[in-house]
Amino acid sequence: MSDIDLIIQRLELRGHRVTQSRRRVLDAVLAQPAHFTVDDVLRATRAPRRRGPPVGRATAFRTIRLLLDLNVLCRILLDDGTLHYRLSTRGHHHHLVCRDCGRVEDFTQCDVEPLVRELAKAMKYEIDAHWLEVYGRCRACRRSTKEPAGAR
């Protein structure tokens, strides 16, 4: 079963209708690179390749929001403060973002849970979510530009 069918199934299960517009947004989302904005998706639904009418801006935003609710997408926070979107394949995970090339890696193995549990105890909070983003430079970018030591 393909990605898109799985997502459509999830929509149906939650009682959402599977409309042409939603299909078009889904197609466009699946064709995106690692992370994207809603306008990237909008543009993609309007690309010459795609047949059929383009989807409306409001619908694109609504569909992305719906996909967030269904955990099909997740938000990622870039280090300049902008929010992008990204397919959320696995469940809970975090992002490792390369500042230079913008690539994003998911990670789950690096476990924050113990930290969070300890924090909950110390602060007497009941903790139900957390968000961790890590920024750096990936191997390829490090290799390609060796900056002199001491540079900002």
Added chain:
Amino acid sequence: MSDIDLIIQRLELRGHRVTQSRRRVLDAVLAQPAHFTVDDVLRATRAPRRRGPPVGRATAFRTIRLLLDLNVLCRILLDDGTLHYRLSTRGHHHHLVCRDCGRVEDFTQCDVEPLVRELAKAMKYEIDAHWLEVYGRCRACRRSTKEPAGAR
């Protein structure tokens, strides 16, 4: 030496001018509750109490940005995806946000560094920053509303 004087000193050290407008923004920032938006600050500079002309919107944004650069303020990401600002007294730290009452606690003691170092090794990244926000309910809010178990 008061908070405001310390901040002004920091401005001067970095070669920024200490203008009336910046003072007014600083006053307003220091009078804010735990976290705030730029418009909160802007409104505060226009409050009837304050004498003198109100600061312009652009200036408020510029000053906040400057304070971010000087590490006087930091951004916090609320769980609805909006960015707020907050006085950043200590250096690097994270936020624990109560979903109900919106209070924010800083924490540093709960150390993410080892996690990040391990991640760097595993992924072959050079990591230079991270961002962690934790969401939950504080003790007071838990006590005041005991929801039945199983409610989403």
Added chain:
DNA sequence: GTAGGATTGATACTTGGTATCAGGAGCCAT
């Protein structure tokens, strides 16, 4: 097929933030 609620898309609006640029205020040297 059809009814009726869910969805759409055009449009207008909101929010948060930046660019521009003429004029004003700080700061330094004198």
Added chain:
DNA sequence: ATGGCTCCTGATACCAAGTATCAATCCTAC
């Protein structure tokens, strides 16, 4: 204290991301 240079300001316009509205249209169950 007076220039004078530069940085800063604020009005305004703009931009990007996202939401509200609402009549028209589409899905789905029947």
